[in-house]
Amino acid sequence: MSRDLAGVRTLDEASRAVESYSPAEEAFNRKRRTWGLFLGPLIFGLMWLAPLPVPGPAHRLAAILAMVVVLWISEALPMAVTAMLGPILAVVFRVAPARGALAPFADPIIFLFIGSFILAEAMFVHGLDRRIAFTALASRWVGTSGTRILVVYGLVGTCISMWMSNTATTAMMFPIGLSIVAQLRRGSAGQEEALRKFATVMMLITSFGASVGGMATPVGTPPNLIGIGLIERITGTHIGFFRWMAIGVPLVLILFTILATFFVLTSTRGVHVGEAGARIVREELDRLGPMNKAQRNVCVAFGATVLLWTFPGVLAIAGLSNTSLAKAYLTSVPEGVAAMLGAMLLFVLPVHWAARKFTITWEEAARIDWGIVLLYGGGLAMGDLAFSTGLATAMGHGLTSWLPGAGPMLLTTVFTGAAILLSETTSNTASANMVVPVAIAVATASKVDPMLPALGATLGASMGFMMPISTAPNAIVYSSGHVPISAMIRYGIVLDLAGFVVIVALLGLLGPLLF
16 A cells, blocks of 8 residues: 555544645645735735725724635634634724634534544544444455445445545545555556556545545534534524434435446456455455454444434424423433543543553544634634624625525525535635625525524535645545546546535425425
């Protein structure tokens, strides 16, 4: 394989160990960041001097927000730094007091992020994710069929990504896929063209499957929680874990079916992995040995957390959603509290009681991606400020003139497409931060319920399959050398279009029933 992950012990290390760009892409990124460093302050100055028809605080926030958007798109500064810069400047320029501007960094959903990240870190540290992957691939049903290996391999990554970050899932699955491809090439001479296509789709389903799987649950990918948080803070509507999954899981099932079918029809027919390749998977599973106590503890903590997350949905199915029990539960155990309770279990479930060794240490838990947490908090803060100063309302009325008489489905279509296009050029998280507040503002100005347009923008931000720079998972698999840029664009645009159609259609069909 092209990267050695031996000794890697954290999700962040795994991501950085495999993520790379070609020299041409590095040059492009360097130019993009350089332009952003100069363009951001320039846009700030122009917006500051422009005669905007909004109150003073909203005018100053418009200048700050314009600069933040440029810095996010260009990635001239680390994304988390830009996210903090916006609220800090809002305090400096008296857009809002510090207590109000910085309060979103302690929003309850921040703790949902932190708890779910700690649970994912424990899965990675103790190898539970690899055990799941190798157990599925070593089954007798998979055998040596290239088609079954591709589908099961992609499905495992998709399912794991429902609970772990897309980047971490791709980093974990990447060396497994490379090993299978390497064995296939060694044992199947004379099928160069077929093997080349198989290697390409094996890598692409690693990243595409992870990105698709993240949409299934609120904790699967940061854009989901950003959208949920912005919707709740701005509109006052809470989207529970179960309600999100009611639309997220069908979406993922449909998109993965389209993805796997497309890859199978174009690239895996007649491809068989030699017995040596299948044997390697079984040997890797044997090397892991029986499930140890730490892995069982992670399963207990994770299972308890999922039960806490979905219990309100169980009550709803039983027709008890309006009972005092359900209301008390939602008040006492919101999703963020449930996530933290599950994470705290990891600190008290012992691995070796005599040595007072527990499932996870604070040093391991502290390795979670704090940058994403800050990026979320900053995006939430800018969304709050845009509405509290009246800037979002002014933007909404201005943009509404371009879409006269627009209904919920037209706005959903527009903002889903906008989020998908933006996610091709900047991070999914930044895309959600930028598009979701605008979707809510335009819908509100159009006197339309903003729920469906905001959800379309949230889900659309998780797309972005066409370029290595679109998502970190794309960059990881591109580094393998098995994915020509033309192939990523060709397959990616198909999935982007399919995702656009499926998201809009599902929101149109299920949205009114669920939200």
